[in-house]
Amino acid sequence: MSPLAAKRDTMSSTLTHNAYGKSGVRLTKVTRHGNRQEFKELTVNVQLEGDFALSYTEGDNSKVVATDSMKNTVYVLAAEHPLTDIESFGQTLAKHFIDKYSQVEGSSVHIVEHLWRRINFGGKPHDHSFVSAGDEKRTCTVHATRDKVVIEAGIENLVVAKTTDSKFSGFVRDEYTTLADAEDRIFATALEVSWTYSSPPADFNKTYETVRNTLLEVFANHLSLAVQQTLNAMGEAVLKAIAEIDEITITMPNQHRIAFNLAPLGKENKSEIFYAIDEPFGLITGTLKRNK
Amino acid sequence: MSPLAAKRDTMSSTLTHNAYGKSGVRLTKVTRHGNRQEFKELTVNVQLEGDFALSYTEGDNSKVVATDSMKNTVYVLAAEHPLTDIESFGQTLAKHFIDKYSQVEGSSVHIVEHLWRRINFGGKPHDHSFVSAGDEKRTCTVHATRDKVVIEAGIENLVVAKTTDSKFSGFVRDEYTTLADAEDRIFATALEVSWTYSSPPADFNKTYETVRNTLLEVFANHLSLAVQQTLNAMGEAVLKAIAEIDEITITMPNQHRIAFNLAPLGKENKSEIFYAIDEPFGLITGTLKRNK
Amino acid sequence: MSPLAAKRDTMSSTLTHNAYGKSGVRLTKVTRHGNRQEFKELTVNVQLEGDFALSYTEGDNSKVVATDSMKNTVYVLAAEHPLTDIESFGQTLAKHFIDKYSQVEGSSVHIVEHLWRRINFGGKPHDHSFVSAGDEKRTCTVHATRDKVVIEAGIENLVVAKTTDSKFSGFVRDEYTTLADAEDRIFATALEVSWTYSSPPADFNKTYETVRNTLLEVFANHLSLAVQQTLNAMGEAVLKAIAEIDEITITMPNQHRIAFNLAPLGKENKSEIFYAIDEPFGLITGTLKRNK
């Protein structure tokens, strides 16, 4: 019996899952069409699963693709790729690791796009100057195995608020309840949304724009009886708008604005003066799936 | 046919998952034993699953326990609970929601403990004064359903480094590889660890201390051939040390320290001068399960 | 001799400066003009200086305005104030503390405005729904004493980038230099700008917009030979544009984008593939004053 086999014999535990990769690969790509230039900034995370157990159990790295090499791969493939949308680039990357390395069984590529807008003077977008679009992110995750590729797209931190058309009443009232019914409250949230494509749309960028606009439109115009109800209405509207989306998950923190009690200070608060708190916050999530 | 049924008939999608709760409930409990006082600070997140779909689809909140009431519940139960360890308090909270509300099918309570140490003068711990133990957190997650309660405990952000006894070589070398073999490198990481109890240990606090010490001991003394190998050795050691732990998951970002190239500046770097980068970072994970 | 005088006699040190106040007062004001509603969110900091030494030296709080009362004051005055611009509200607040409390010799009110934009559908701004304008902030600081009131306005974290028209060459080259001359580099920064008014402009909001547009215009169109030079050109342009501004300070971190070296990977980098680093960063500052 080999020493390795003997060691395993006496082992009281098994490595049941393992994965590794490189996170936080920051990529800037400038595409130069003469004077007019594109500026794209991404953070890429790669995670691989496969036949890597010997590195864990024996320190045998012979099948290990160094995470540094994954980082290099991101930059090399980015040089070759047009990078018009992150979903296509994510697919290219995720498939690359599957195709190139037989020991890789699954690869996940998560991309966060840091959004920039052209600086605009009198309606004319500048050729090579940009202003950050803020902390909202466009994201995608591509999971590839030898059998299939799943493309998820998403939006993180789309921060929105409405000053009316939001109620919350009729909930359970018992000995733990102190909250009053609200007939008209501020509704503020930071949307986190991801959706899965059953088939790639004709244009990932246009589809992303349509999803984003649809979310905003329902948020703005919905008469909300609960955060849950608005979430559901937003999900339904997206599934109606885009046939290639199979499933959507929306998470909505309820970023509370609380009326400041002016009464002890001798004033009335005519639903005008509030304060924001970061904690605690409600957290509401829901997943909607297209009926077949 | 009722209008509601008609509406559902024509719906093209289904709400396949929903959950909601309160996050970021910050609890400070002072326990006063005469002069000697205990000071415990937690952040509690509660999430409930169950029969809440009508709030999403119809805005009917009659089964909804307000997240504000969940917050109240945390404070009320904390007043009654000794709070000697977060795992017991997590169980109490998670079971409460299941027992109290028939519409709740599953409850998850995640607790983060912000660690404080007594201020110490000449070896004598002060009765009522404390200093923060930093950004390392003790955590637990209790998942309760009517059938069972699963207790996970954990450690977040245990930041450690060793200046030698870490190698990395023999990995795949191909056209994407520029990393040299490392015979002696700095190994720095921020451990994120969680483990599941098959049965509650006699003392959650002692068990937590044993897990933490075991992790540190293996990290310090292991001759590492790969981050993966050290991770595996740490997991095995914890499973050997604590019989009640069934499974452990460890995640280790590889927080790179890179030798600064002094050669162009006319000096030799005798493996003394490095710089830290936050991004990109390797990210290694593994789950070990006790063999039955 | 009173015991207090005796104590002071033997004191070996003097309290040479003291100040205190309330920071992080988060104010949301909704102004309801029928269907059309305004939504303004601020964080307010108040600091007072004056005759407060006895609280420090003796624990005598008889002249201390509690920071909790300062917080209340912010909300009470906000209820009465139209809040069309933060500079006016800052003046009202700063003067209030001077006028109300004889022991206050100086008050500083710093306001950060969290910017929101109306959600826009087909060019039509929504009546009551808003989307965050990101992490850029509009700020002001008002310093009031019995003699005068100084109004500073500012912009924090205006994140901009240009992909060309930025050079850096001809700098000191010695034994500590490894940086090559750059004839065409990416220029990215997060502007922090503050300016002082010699007299209040007719409209603080319009003036703020003009300053912001002027900064963007110079940033975009300047052929930069150094970050320093662009900074100076931006300051000069603002002073030319707005007669009421006496002085402007601009701070520009140089958020480096570094060309990724593809050569060892067998590819050429045609000035297209870069990576961003957060640290280290250049930090350039300058103050320009209007000539009398």
Next chain:
Amino acid sequence: MSPLAAKRDTMSSTLTHNAYGKSGVRLTKVTRHGNRQEFKELTVNVQLEGDFALSYTEGDNSKVVATDSMKNTVYVLAAEHPLTDIESFGQTLAKHFIDKYSQVEGSSVHIVEHLWRRINFGGKPHDHSFVSAGDEKRTCTVHATRDKVVIEAGIENLVVAKTTDSKFSGFVRDEYTTLADAEDRIFATALEVSWTYSSPPADFNKTYETVRNTLLEVFANHLSLAVQQTLNAMGEAVLKAIAEIDEITITMPNQHRIAFNLAPLGKENKSEIFYAIDEPFGLITGTLKRNK
């Protein structure tokens, strides 16, 4: 008249202050004494003032020391320096820029030390393994001109709390006051402290330890009638303990813990159940100077 002179003639503003430098230079130094190894991690900021106006006004960089060269300098000098304490290294760096470059009139070097502790097994500190001491930082700032060198040392984010021996009463009570007198409250803060040396002490490390212990001792044992009073007592104690310290500034945010109102929930809060808020917070500062 030269074109440059002509341009200046027509200029309506003057660059009254300028400075630039490199921030966020992250330095790791490993000192290897055989098996026993030291591990030190710093973040260094350098700012220079001097004859740099032409870079701002004309884009003439001939006197500009590139910030990249400053970064190189930090690493080169760190290789030569024992780095036993940051104050000595700060002096070396600050003086270097003054001595090396005649155009530099003032240099400021700010160093933040990220604190690590040896991992300890049974009281025995490990030779080469370390655990982060958390988010508390040791700092120093050295300002050098041709005439003098000023050394400031400091502590950032020393987070402490006490559960009793803190009162606050007798403050101004008027129409803006809702806060009740507190006879026994939680006192929690994150100390920010800096002090100036009139002459270098024999051992910067020992002095730092003495200052830190003195601050903790007074915080723990002081019967506080106001945050202001505790602050003053801490400052006085440090000035008494260390003769070489001339001046000390202490800033103490009052990190409020607020009693949770259990009464509407049918329970009494026996001063046991609190919640922490991050905002708003009191902010108290004071500077004490040694009497001559």
